[in-house]
Amino acid sequence: MRVDMHNHTVRCNHAEGTIEEYIERAIELGVNIYGFSEHAPMDFDPKYRLSFDEMAEYESEIRSAKAKYQDQIDIRLGYEVDYLPNHMDERVLNAKVDYLIGSVHFIDKWGFDNPEFIGEYESRDIDEIWREYFQAIEDMAKSGYFDVVGHLDLIKVFKYLPKAPIEEIAQPALEAIKQAGMVLEINPAGLRKPIGEQYPARNLLIMAKELGIEITFGSDAHAIEQVGFKYDEVVALAQEIGFERVVVFKDRQKEFYSL
Ligand SMILES: [Zn+2]
Numbered sequence: 001m002r003v004d005m006h007n008h009t010v011r012c013n014h015a016e017g018t019i020e021e022y023i024e025r026a027i028e029l030g031v032n033i034y035g036f037s038e039h040a041p042m043d044f045d046p047k048y049r050l051s052f053d054e055m056a057e058y059e060s061e062i063r064s065a066k067a068k069y070q071d072q073i074d075i076r077l078g079y080e081v082d083y084l085p086n087h088m089d090e091r092v093l094n095a096k097v098d099y100l101i102g103s104v105h106f107i108d109k110w111g112f113d114n115p116e117f118i119g120e121y122e123s124r125d126i127d128e129i130w131r132e133y134f135q136a137i138e139d140m141a142k143s144g145y146f147d148v149v150g151h152l153d154l155i156k157v158f159k160y161l162p163k164a165p166i167e168e169i170a171q172p173a174l175e176a177i178k179q180a181g182m183v184l185e186i187n188p189a190g191l192r193k194p195i196g197e198q199y200p201a202r203n204l205l206i207m208a209k210e211l212g213i214e215i216t217f218g219s220d221a222h223a224i225e226q227v228g229f230k231y232d233e234v235v236a237l238a239q240e241i242g243f244e245r246v247v248v249f250k251d252r253q254k255e256f257y258s259l
């Protein structure tokens with residue numbers, strides 16, 4: 001079963017390609033279940049996401065595409081939602097979709113994965129930054145709002161690594177993810193970033209496996225050619241670690257398939 005649950009479209013203003021182009025590429029690659037998870041609206045950082053006014057249109061476009069391609073591929077509808085306290089919105093959290101990916105892209109108001117603001121890494125204690133990031137992941141899991149954890153260790157993107165062991169920093173967040181029944185996404189986008197490694201790192205995946213956390217896959221495609229990028233590589237890694245099944249969502253409910 002080939003699944004790919006994390007994909008964007010032009011609507012977030014930093015991706016290229018139409019819904020149909022993404023779907024046709026996924027069909028070409030033999031994807032069975034393909035999900036759109038556009039950056040959900042938020043009253044902060046509005047430039048890099050769709051607007052609240054566009055939600056209905058986005059959702060109906062995906063549903064139409066789902067019907068149109070139903071004989072060739074199973075399309076799912078979701079959002080990638082920023083976990084940012086005081087900026088969570090019921091319209092997104094209660095949207096009638098198949099799943100919500102919860103992602104942390106901001107520590108307070110710092111967009112730490114945006115190269116524009118990379119200077120901040122040098123001006124603060126790196127261990128503190130990592131602890132704050134994983135505290136946000138833990139809080140996100142405890143919020144109970146989301147189904148999937150997006151790119152668990154995104155904070156490594158520019159290769160500013162902590163002095164303290166990452167396993168120790170991430171442990172409470174992983175326990176909260178298990179407790180919340182959230183599913184961990186294996187996301188190869190990090191392989192095209194300075195860190196040169198999928199999210200999450202191998203050692204964190206091993207910890208997740210030991211805790212009994214389930215996984216899914218998402219390209220995090222922002223361009224057609226990124227659909228399926230390094231898919232076989234990350235599936236092989238998951239299998240080698242011992243994962244035997246992959247989870248997808250329909251109407252916020254889990255479905256399990258063997259890897
Ligand atoms: Zn994006």
Ligand SMILES: [Zn+2]
Nearest residue numbers: 080103150151
């Ligand atoms: Zn993201």
